[in-house]
Amino acid sequence: MDDIQYSWNNHINSCIDSYLRSQMCIDSYIVNGSDNSSKNYISSSISSESGNRTKSRDAMLQMDMAVHQSLMVPLMVLELLRLSSDVFGGKKELTPLQSVIDSMSPAVRLGTSVVVVAGALAAGYGLGLKLGGNNKTAGVGGAVVLGVAGAGAAYVANSSVPEIAAVSLHNYVAGSDPGSVKKEDIESIASRKTRFGLADCVENEFYIFANFRYGVSKQDEAFNAELCDIYCRYVTSILPSGDEDLKGDEADIIIKFKNSLGIDDPDAAAMHMEIGRRIFRQRLETGDREADAEQRRVGKKELTPLQSVIDSMSPAVRLGTSVVVVAGALAAGYGLGLKLGGNNKTAGVGGAVVLGVAGAGAAYVANSSVPEIAAVSLHNYVAGSDPGSVKKEDIESIASRKTRFGLADCVENEVGWHAQLHIYGVSKQDEAFNAELCDIYCRYVTSILPSGDEDLKGDEADIIIKFKNSLGIDDPDAAAMHMEIGRRIFRQRLETGDREADAEQRRAFQKLIYVSELVFGKASDFLLPWMRVFKVTKSQVEVAIRDNAQRLYASKLNLISQDIHPEDLISLRDAQLQCRLSDELAEDMFRNHIRKLVEANISTSVNVLKSRTRTADAKLIVEELDKILAFNNLLISLKNHADADRFARGVGPVSLNGGEYDGDRKMDELKLLYRAYIADALQGGRMEKDKLTALSQLRNIFGLGKKEAESIAIDVTSKVYRKRLGESVTGGVLAAADSKAAFLQNLCEQLHFDTEKAIEIHEEIYRQNLQQYVKDGELSDDQVQALERLQVMLCIPKQTVEKIHEEICGTLFEKVVKEAIAAGVDGYDADVQQSVRKAAYGLRLTRGVAMSIAGKAVRKVFASYIQRSRSSGSRTEAARELKKMIMFNNLVVTELVSDIKGESSETTTDDEPIEVEATPVSEVDDDEWETLQTLRKVKPTKLNPGKAGQTEITLKDDLPERERTELYQTYLLYCLTGEVTRVPFGAQITTKKDDSEYVFLKQLGGILGLTDKEIVEVHRGLAEKAFTQQAEVILADGQLTKARVTQLNELQRQVGLPSEYAQKIIKNITSTKMAAALETAVGQGRLSIREIRELKGSGIELDAMVSEGLRQNLFKKTVDDIFSSGTGEFDEVEVYEKIPEDLSINVEKARGVVHELARTRLSNSLIQAVSLLRQRNTSGVVSSLNDLLACDKAVPASPLSWEVTEELADLFLIYLKSDPAPEKLSRLQYLLDINDATAEALQGMKDRATPTSGSSEEEFVF
Secondary structure (H helix, E strand, C coil): CCCCCCCCCHHHHHHHHHHHCCCCHHHHHHHHCCCCCCCCCCCCCCCCCCCHHHHHHHHHHHHHHHHHHCCCCHHHHHHHHCCCHHHHHCCCCHHHHHHHCCCCCCHHHHHHHHHHHHHHHHHHHHHHHHCCCCCCCCHHHHHHHHHHHHHHHHHHHHHHHHHHHHHHHHHHCCCCHHCCCCCCHHHHHHHHHHHCCHHHHHCCCCCCCCCCCCCCCCHHHHHHHHHHHHHHHHHHHCCCCCCCCCCCCHHHHHHHHHHHHHCCCCHHHHHHHHHHHHHHHHHHHHHHHHHHHHHHHHCCCCCCCCHHHHHHCCCCCEEEEEEHHHHHHHHHHHHHHHHCCCCCHHHHHHHHHHHHHHHHHHHHHHHHHHHHHHHHHHHHHHHHCCHHCCCCHHHHHHCCCCCCHHHHHHHCCCCCCCCCCCCCCCCCCCCHHHHHHHHHHHHHHHHHHHCCCCCCCCCCCCCCCHHHHCCCCCHHHHHHHHHHHHHHHHHHHHCCCCHHHHCCCCCCHHHHHHHHHHHHHHHHHHHHHHHHHCCHHHHHHHHHHHHHHHHHHHHHHHHCCCCCCHHHHHHHHHHHHHHHHCCEEEEEEEEHHHHHHHHHHHHHHHHHHHCCCCCCCCCHHHHHHHHHHHHHHHHHHHCCCHHHCCCCCCCCCCCCCCCCCHHHHHHHHHHHHHHHHHHHCCCCCCCCCHHHHHHHHHHHHHHHHHHHHHHHHHHHHHEEEEEEEHHHHHHHHHHHHHHHHHHHHHHHHHHCCCCHHHHHHHHHHHHHHHHHEEEEEEEEHHHHHHHHHHHHHHCCCCCHHHHHHHHHHHHHHHHHHHHHHHHHHHHHHHHHHHHHHHHHHHHCHHHHHHHHHHHHHHHHHHHHHHHHHCCCCCHHHHHHHHHHHHHHHHHHHHHHHHHHHHHHHCCCCCCCCCCCCCCCCCCHHHHHHCHHHHHHHHCCCCCCCCCCCCCCCCCCCCCCCHHHHHHHHHHHHHHHHEEEEEEEHHHHHCCCCCCHHHHHHHHHHHHHHHCCCHHHHHHHHHHHHHHHHHHHHHCCCCCCCHHHHHHHHHHHHCCCCCHHHHHHHHHEEEEHHHHHHHHHHHHHCCCHHHHHHHHHCCCHHHHCCCHHHHHHHHHHHHHHHCCCCCCCCHHHHHHHHHHHHHHCCCHHHHHHHHHHHHHHHHHHHHHHHHHHHHHHCCHHHHHHHHHHHHHHHHHCCCCCCCHHHHHHHHHHHHHHHCCHHHHHHHHHHCCCCCHHHHHHHHHHCCCCCCCCCCCCCCCCCC
16 A cells, blocks of 8 residues: 555546546656646555556556546546546455355355364374374374364464455455445445345456355454555545645545444544555655665564464475375375264265365465565565665575575664574565565665656666666566656656646656666667657657756766866766767757856956956956966867867867857946956057967957957057057157157057057047147147147158148138128128138148138039029029029129139148139030020120129039039020019010120029030020921921921021021921821821832831831731732742831741731631632632632642532632633642542533523532
């Protein structure tokens, strides 16, 4: 009774819950620890120490798993019929001797016992007399010896009666509904006064013989023990497990069952205490090894009195006693039979048979208990010894009991055996002995496996293997015990209510799988059927092995520090192989461990860095980082070691990937540490080579990118470089150096600083000094000289200096220029001019820079004028805005440019002066300027009315050419049309302008940056546009008459357009009109190929006026006309070459069109000919047949088929009468598939009159 059995009510609830919730199957529940396990599912099992216990529990577990996985209610109803057997255990079987005794009534047993004892006395007395020479003393002695043996046999037979009654009681309860058990039935079983018929036996599913009387009291020890055991099992099944609450009816159910059993309250209370002990033992079952070993030492087993007597006999004595008992029983039976039967030998033989059987039964009982006695001895030996000292020889000697155990051994082992030689002669394969071996092994393995969250120590497999070898147990039996331990853990998991305990059992099961795999090695695949028994997958078994192997390996890794040696790595590799951990996982775990060691140093450094006294503790940071670097170098050297193949996997450089510091949040801290290490390396004013190597390794360890590390290094080194450079300048060392460039280069080399970054620092220093000097708006001579000295010392190129001046001084000058421009036309006075001149000179800007700055500001103002011009509502308003821009250019911009140039010429420096932009060579001849009246007014001349505006600042690069020409054209139209003023009532007044507006137009061209050629194109384009508009009206129908020519000449003279341009426009208009007319004619089919050829002969480019699609349609129409002409002619040269050439279409495409039309027309022509034949239209028939021949010439065809062949003959006859050419007639004969005989017959009928369409009915051949 070591485990708890299934509960009747709770099991029903669990099955229903399983069906309703479709909970997960057992396999994932065992290994993966699913939280969806049913809390109502209560299971346990009662395991005895006999060999049948394992088989019974296997059957129960398999049935449990079947019920749990079966989700069908009908199947659950059938299963409930067997639940009583599951709660109280399976049906118990009687031994052969117990079956014989069970068949006897109490009177028969008593009589048999008396006969056995009397027979033994008589046989002993007779044997004594015979052996003692009729000496009565010898006879009495023989009677005493055999009488004692007979009495012992009778005692053994009668002492088993309570046990038989207990078995009957067990089978009755196990085969019935516990709720239907009655007190009367229990009492009747005790006395066996109730007759159990065959129907009762079948109904209750246990088979006992009826009409037997035991005469056993319920107070008998064995019978009462069975009652208590049944009561204990039932109470255990009623109580809910885990977090499941009580339902309230448990007490009533238990009281009813207790009364039905008739068990006394003290005994029932003792069973309640026993249940409490079991629960307590379950909690301690996964405890430490010492407590478990103590429990095993306490668990000594005691022998019964009879077993003690048998244990005191050697095998020879047991054999002799058995022979004497049997012989005495035979002799006594024979003598008693003779005496009772009146010296009848038959009666003597009968008596001998009866008592002989009884004596043999007694001898059998005595000898059958020997294996059980040997098992008890084995149990006491192991329980009283240190399991580690158990030897295989001792186990084998216990089986055969050939080893003498002296008194000293008994005292030492706390066994208390008798100190004489005992020989059992029992084989280790004996069921009872082997069952005890298996039970001892199972208990020991359970004690070795750590419980709960306790990890394996790594030596469990070796200890178990050693103990297994010491016991001499076979691998299959040992594997069965491992599976049994798994079943126990599984049952405990099903009984567990809370998640924590469930998780502990799951981990215990995983540890069992792992240790078992190590114990049995490769044989585990067939010795340990985890997947079949527990319904787990192969991957789940692998996960259990992997997780436990990782935990063991992790415990070994925890012993590894930064002071690592080759021997440590070799032992670590051996531990990996012993744990059966893959190289990939071992490599990852080793790297993770190394990373954690390094992360500890980093965390220490970060804590120091974040502390308030980090300046004073900077050395601690560097020390921790040096430890990391030293450890990294050690790992690199070990990776290249000669015995690296024997080392643990994963030895190599340190990496923080995948750890605490592998993330953007922690990267900032690593950057601070990297910065601190660089600062410490540069503390002496120079960077040593070993520090460079260390920084490179540290960057790789931290996982910093190259650009990130360089940025940090440059930032720190820049500060040190500035400090060294400042000391060199203030101390005069740099000024005294013969070569400033060599000095600066040497300084960069000492700090390993990039020269490009050093140049940027030089420029920044120069920039800062310049900004300091120009705060007052100008540079003094001393300041200029100081800047020149700084430029020389820092080796800054002249171009760079000019660029810096342009950037800083240009900003100040731009402010002055913007203020001058903002003053406007009326505000640009002498004060403004003076400020411009002062800024241009005082800031020491070159003319080019000054003009560039002024140009940017001026062009922004120009752009604002142009924006307002574009957004105006009319052309007049747009022209007014452009005129304002021209005035602004003349009065402000021109003066501004003059002030900049004039001041620069008076205070010029060695810089190249800005030359006045030379007038470009005219790109337009003088004759072109004279072609238009407007061009003559804007023609460049040396005589300019008034002061000319500046042309150096233009919008040429700010606006595209199209926009500039549009603006110029807008003002040109304003000059041509004048100013339009709207008055009330919808009228408008146009005020003509004089030629002075053309002066502004010319200045606008300069502001816009237009060349002479562009200006001429604008004027000409405007004139062409005006002429085109009027010409399109005159030539609306495309006809050019003499009157219209005169009208166009007058229009040309008015707009002043040259003759060649006018003629070109006229030609374009007429060509466009003609093209439209041709398109229409072709589309409507009003043009033939002949007319097309006439047009081409007149010089008209047909392909330019008619689209390709229309030309292809015209070609198709022409070919279709040829195929439907009725002549039967087809000119390949005309169709394939000339016509495509005239229409300018592709020859290959044309050929394809012809072939397609020919195939289509060929069949259509035959159908049409037959149709006309039926209409008696002979001329139409001949035309259709000619069309058929024409199509055949284009695409040679095969003979045609027709359903009515007589009609084909009629067609041929009609065509024959039209006197065709022989080659046409021959080809038609072929196409109509007319043989020569038919053709000759038709030829003979040629002279017959052919009726016309208006005559009588035509005569046909057939």
